Amino acid sequence: MNGFLAILQRDLRLALRQGADSVMVVAFFIVTTTLFPFGVGPEANILARIASGVIWVSALLAAMLSLERVFQTDYEDGTLELLTLSPVSLELLVLGKVLAHWLTTGLPLIIAAPLMAVMLNMDQDGFITLITAMLLGTPALSLIGAIGAALILGARRGGVLVSLLVLPLYIPVLIFGAGAVEAALLGISATAQLQIMAAILLLALTATPFATAHAVRQAME
Amino acid sequence: MHRFAKPSVFLNLTAPILPWLSVLTAILIAAGLYFALIGSPVDYQQGDTVRIMYIHVPAAWMGLFCYVGMAVCGAMSLIWKHPLADICARATAPIGATFTALCLITGSLWGEPMWGTWWVWDARLTSMLILLFLYLGYIALVNAFDDPERGSKAGSALALVGAVNVPIVKFSVDWWNTLHQPASIMRMDGPAVDPSMQLPLALMILGFTAYYFVVLILRVRLELNERRIRALHLSGMFDDRSPQTNTGKQSYDAGHNAEAKE
Amino acid sequence: MADFSGSDLTCLRGERLVFGGLSFTAKSGDAVMLRGRNGAGKSSLLRLMAGLLSPRSGNLCWNGENIADDRNAHQTRTQYLGHQDAIKPVLSVRDNLRLWGQLRGVRDLDAAIDHALDALDIHHLSRVNGRYLSSGQKRRTALARVLIGPSDLWLLDEPTVGLDRESCAELTQLIAAFRARGGIVIYSTHTDLDIESPSILDLDEFAIPMIEWLAEHSELEDEQADTQASLTSKEAAQ
Numbered sequence: 001m002n003g004f005l006a007i008l009q010r011d012l013r014l015a016l017r018q019g020a021d022s023v024m025v026v027a028f029f030i031v032t033t034t035l036f037p038f039g040v041g042p043e044a045n046i047l048a049r050i051a052s053g054v055i056w057v058s059a060l061l062a063a064m065l066s067l068e069r070v071f072q073t074d075y076e077d078g079t080l081e082l083l084t085l086s087p088v089s090l091e092l093l094v095l096g097k098v099l100a101h102w103l104t105t106g107l108p109l110i111i112a113a114p115l116m117a118v119m120l121n122m123d124q125d126g127f128i129t130l131i132t133a134m135l136l137g138t139p140a141l142s143l144i145g146a147i148g149a150a151l152i153l154g155a156r157r158g159g160v161l162v163s164l165l166v167l168p169l170y171i172p173v174l175i176f177g178a179g180a181v182e183a184a185l186l187g188i189s190a191t192a193q194l195q196i197m198a199a200i201l202l203l204a205l206t207a208t209p210f211a212t213a214h215a216v217r218q219a220m221e
Numbered sequence: 222m223h224r225f226a227k228p229s230v231f232l233n234l235t236a237p238i239l240p241w242l243s244v245l246t247a248i249l250i251a252a253g254l255y256f257a258l259i260g261s262p263v264d265y266q267q268g269d270t271v272r273i274m275y276i277h278v279p280a281a282w283m284g285l286f287c288y289v290g291m292a293v294c295g296a297m298s299l300i301w302k303h304p305l306a307d308i309c310a311r312a313t314a315p316i317g318a319t320f321t322a323l324c325l326i327t328g329s330l331w332g333e334p335m336w337g338t339w340w341v342w343d344a345r346l347t348s349m350l351i352l353l354f355l356y357l358g359y360i361a362l363v364n365a366f367d368d369p370e371r372g373s374k375a376g377s378a379l380a381l382v383g384a385v386n387v388p389i390v391k392f393s394v395d396w397w398n399t400l401h402q403p404a405s406i407m408r409m410d411g412p413a414v415d416p417s418m419q420l421p422l423a424l425m426i427l428g429f430t431a432y433y434f435v436v437l438i439l440r441v442r443l444e445l446n447e448r449r450i451r452a453l454h455l456s457g458m459f460d461d462r463s464p465q466t467n468t469g470k471q472s473y474d475a476g477h478n479a480e481a482k483e
Numbered sequence: 484m485a486d487f488s489g490s491d492l493t494c495l496r497g498e499r500l501v502f503g504g505l506s507f508t509a510k511s512g513d514a515v516m517l518r519g520r521n522g523a524g525k526s527s528l529l530r531l532m533a534g535l536l537s538p539r540s541g542n543l544c545w546n547g548e549n550i551a552d553d554r555n556a557h558q559t560r561t562q563y564l565g566h567q568d569a570i571k572p573v574l575s576v577r578d579n580l581r582l583w584g585q586l587r588g589v590r591d592l593d594a595a596i597d598h599a600l601d602a603l604d605i606h607h608l609s610r611v612n613g614r615y616l617s618s619g620q621k622r623r624t625a626l627a628r629v630l631i632g633p634s635d636l637w638l639l640d641e642p643t644v645g646l647d648r649e650s651c652a653e654l655t656q657l658i659a660a661f662r663a664r665g666g667i668v669i670y671s672t673h674t675d676l677d678i679e680s681p682s683i684l685d686l687d688e689f690a691i692p693m694i695e696w697l698a699e700h701s702e703l704e705d706e707q708a709d710t711q712a713s714l715t716s717k718e719a720a721q
Contacts, residue, residue, distance in 0.1 A: 006585035010574075017573040078567025085533055086586040087559040093586075147382055151375045155365035164361050165379060168354040169386050172393040179400065200389070211382055214299075218374050220535050368497040448498065455499050456692065 003088030004096040011100030021069065022104045026112050029062040033116045044121045051122035052130065052181035056137075058116075059109050060170050063138060066105045067145040067166065068152075068159050070097060075153045075219065084220050090213040098146045098209075106138035122185070129184035129194070136197040137177040143204040144169050150215035172200060231305060232445060235438045242438070246431040253424030261421050273331040275421050279429040280324035284352055287317025287433065291359070292384030295377035305441075307373035310380055311363055312440035316433055318356035325349055344398035348391050355383045485511045485546060485635055487532075487667050492541035494527050501527050502689040505541070509669065511635075512662045514678050517671040519686030525671040526566070528686065529638045532669060533563040545636075559587070560635040564642055568625040572614035576605065576624050579613055580631060587632035599630035602657060603650070618645040626654065637661060639670040651676060 015022060036054045040046055074080040083093050113134055114127055122130075148166035152158040180193035257275035294310035297303065328346060329339045340346070359376055366372035488508040494501040501524035509515050517525045530536045532543060534550060534557055543550045550557040570579050577596055584592040600606040603623045608616065616624065622645045629637060637658075643651055655677050658668050670676070 002588060003586050006582055010578075010582045013578070014571060014573060077571070078565055078569040079571070081535065081565055081567070082563070082569050082583065083586075084535065085558055085561070085563050086583070087555055087588075088586050089555075147378075151362060151379055152365070154371065155362070155375075156367075157365060161361055161365050164354075165358040168351050168358060168390070169382070171351060172386075172389050175393045175397045179397065196393075207385070211378065215375065215378050218371070218378065221371070221537075370497060451498055 003086070004092045007083070007093050007096035008100050011097055012103065015100065015104040021066065022108055025062050025066045025105045026108045028065055029058050029109055029112055030116065032058040032061060033120070037120070048121040048123060051117055051120035052126065052185070053178045054120060055113055055116055055122075055130065056174055056178045056181075059113065059134065059138065060141065060167075060174055062109060063105060063141045064145060064163050064166055064170070066101070067149045067162050070101050070146055070149040071153055071216065072149070072158065080153075080216065081220055084217060090216060091209040094146065094150075094212045094216065095209045098142050098212075101146070102139050102142040106134075106142055109138060110134045122181075125187070126181045126185045129190045130181045132194060133177045133180040133190075133197060136194060136201050137173045140173050140197070140201045140204045141170060143201075143208040144173075146212045147208055147215060150212045150219065153216070153219035173197070176200070232442060235442065239435065239438055242431060242435050246428060246435050249424055249428030249431055253421050253428045256421035256424060261417050270331060270334050271418075273327050274418075275425050277324060277327040277331060278422060279425045280320045280327060281349065282426055283429050283433060284317055284321035284324050284349065286430065287313050287320060288352060288355070288380075288384070288387065291317065291380040295380035295384070298374065298377040299381065304370065304373070307370070307377055308441055308444050309437065310377055311373050312437055312444060314356055314359050314363065314376075316436055316440075318353060318360060320429070320433075321349060321353045321356060325353065342398070344395045347394050347398065351390055351394070352387070355387070359383070485665065485667065487543075487545050487636060487669075489532070489543045490541055492528075492531065492543070493539040494524055494531060494536070495539045496524075496527055500691060502686055503691040505686070505689040507684050509667045509682070511665040511667060513667050514658065514662060514681040515667075515669045516676075516678065516681040516683050517669065517686060518683055519690075523686040523690060525686060526640050529563070529640045529669065529671065530565075532636075533561055533638050534558065535563075561638060562629040562632075562634045562636070563638045563640075564625055564629055565640050566644075568621045569628075570613040570616070570621050570624055573612060575610050575612055576600070576616070576627075577609045579624060580628055583628050584631045589632040592631075595631050596627075599627040602630055603627045603653060619647060619650065622646055623650060626657075630657070635666055637666060637668045637670070639668065641671055641673065643672050643674050643676060 033054055036050070037047060040050065071080060074083070084090055086093070110131060113130060117127060117130060145162075145166050148162045148169075151165065152161050155161055176193045176197045180190040180197065183190040183193060253275065257272055261272075263269055263271070291310045291313050294306045294313065298306035298310065325346070328349075332341065333339050359379055362379055363372045363376040366375070486508065487510075488506075490506045492505040493503040494505075501522075505528070507515065517528060519525055527536065531538055534554055537551065545557060545560070577600075580596050580599065581592060584595055589595050596609075597606065600609055603626055605620060605623050605627065608620060608624075613621070613624075622642075626642060629639070642654060646654065651674070658670075658676075658678060662668060668678075670678075
């Protein structure tokens with residue numbers, strides 16, 4: 001457990017000192033979301049109709065954009081090698097790194113999401129559900145994305161590649177995340193969708209650290 | 222297990238099988254095509270377009286079959302760490318991707334006369350499209366490394382992760398579709414397939430599967446032979462300076478320095 | 484009395500055979516120097532010993548137990564110094580080192596870090612961020628990492644890169660002290676480190692011409708007549 005906290009603390013400190021990364025992710029999210037009104041027109045009704053989907057798709061893209069740096073810098077400067085060799089289990093360390101990634105990208109996205117929802121004229125009934133769904137969904141995105149980030153270590157054109165690998169895996173989160181908000185907007189209970197999202201998160205939490213750690217070890221060979 | 226999976230054993234074992242399998246494939250597909258195009262009755266509703274089904278359904282089957290095959294190879298590579306499993310997975314991917322694409326294209330061609338549109342966001346079509354994306358991701362990953370072995374290993378891990386994910390994707394797409402689709406526009410599995418259509422369908426499915434194995438064997442043999450050639454190059458046998466000498470000193474030097482990448 | 488040994492190790496990198504049939508033993512207090520030309524596999528052997536790679540064949544044993552059976556124990560006793568220094572530019576030297584001490588569960592970490600910094604004569608840099616260090620100072624920070632926490636085996640890959648003569652002398656002393664405590668040091672270097680009576684492992688001796696190895700492992704088949712002609716003398720191995 002100490003190892004988990006140590007790596008979490010260090011990654012957070014690194015993110016804080018190199019603050020630009022988190023800010024960039026949020027900025028990307030906001031800019032992408034802003035593009036949609038230009039594409040579909042400024043009519044309030046249409047925007048309100050597509051708001052939940054737009055926010056989720058933009059959040060997905062923003063989260064994916066930041067994936068590459070989960071392991072890449074540590075891989076390049078030899079830190080990852082030493083982490084693999086440390087007496088703490090690599091699965092735990094991976095989990096710590098993913099948590100740090102979520103705290104520095106997922107969480108800011110959740111804070112920015114209601115703002116964008118207001119700008120897209122989303123009905124206020126959906127706000128609580130949107131935030132709950134994102135709280136359940138974005139950690140799953142970080143966990144699943146970490147597998148992709150580990151698999152591409154040492155590959156050419158890693159950044160583009162990781163999106164190709166990870167986006168199909170994100171589809172369930174997108175479907176249920178947007179579905180939950182839509183249900184709430186229609187006045188139906190979104191419990192079913194949220195429960196499925198919680199299930200996806202739990203599954204990701206238990207299964208992905210092993211896959212990611214395996215991929216990291218492979219990259220060290 | 223290990224002994225059987227040795228590259229040379231594979232080559233020796235498949236050499237006599239290959240011609241027989243090729244002949245079998247040709248017969249199955251020829252017979253299947255005869256029954257599908259000439260021997261089977263015209264559908265009372267769909268007319269001749271129903272014949273697209275004889276390509277479409279087997280292609281869909283092959284798309285799924287190949288993905289399962291890749292995942293099984295991925296698991297074997299994880300458990301036994303045998304390179305042949307990686308090579309098989311790697312050789313399967315383009316075949317599976319092609320069949321999946323074929324399934325989508327024929328489905329689209331079939332959809333136009335039947336439903337009046339090239340594409341609908343039907344649960345099955347969407348799942349097949351995502352399957353195609355998974356194939357493309359695998360192929361891109363496997364080819365993104367300078368060291369082919371590293372690429373194959375990463376690919377095997379991805380195939381396994383994808384296999385765990387496929388049922389979840391399938392479930393969520395079904396769910397998404399029933400939510401958004403106001404009653405089905407069409408029903409693909411509507412009436413049970415007429416017995417006169419079953420025979421050509423079965424023949425085509427068997428033929429496609431046999432074809433897969435022929436191509437798989439050819440591709441694995443190609444990859445194994447390429448590896449041998451690379452190994453021989455690395456060993457310095459083809460050094461231009463002294464073509465016929467393979468003395469210890471010579472190959473030793475070349476072995477260490479030729480294309481060494483650290 | 485610890486004992487670290489390897490038997491019949493074969494290492495393949497990518498599709499290239501690096502070395503084969505390599506064996507060695509080292510006991511408490513020993514220093515083993517790896518020698519060999521570029522590409523002979525010095526780094527690969529150290530990575531094998533650390534457990535980053537697994538050998539194609541052969542075993543590595545600590546006190547007779549295969550290191551692959553209990554990785555955690557092996558990682559606890561081993562300190563590995565690779566080519567890269569793993570220093571984060573935005574963290575101070577002390578913070579850089581702190582992580583590795585925490586991962587090893589070192590008690591009284593600050594004292595341990597102070598001690599390590601003193602030993603390498605970089606205590607004055609402890610608050611300096613990694614980005615301001617020269618390459619020699621970075622290397623010394625990386626060496627300080629090796630000193631944090633108890634260990635029985637040091638695997639040093641080119642530890643002297645970027646070090647000046649004084650630092651090399653310090654390193655020699657550190658190694659001598661570690662050996663006196665019963666540690667085993669295995670290192671590779673291009674410059675001469677003045678280490679007392681190291682045993683020398685010359686990797687060039689274990690280079691197998693790849694063609695022979697291929698023949699032995701029957702990757703070359705009988706149908707390749709032209710290749711076979713040149714291999715007749717080695718055919719017995721098949």
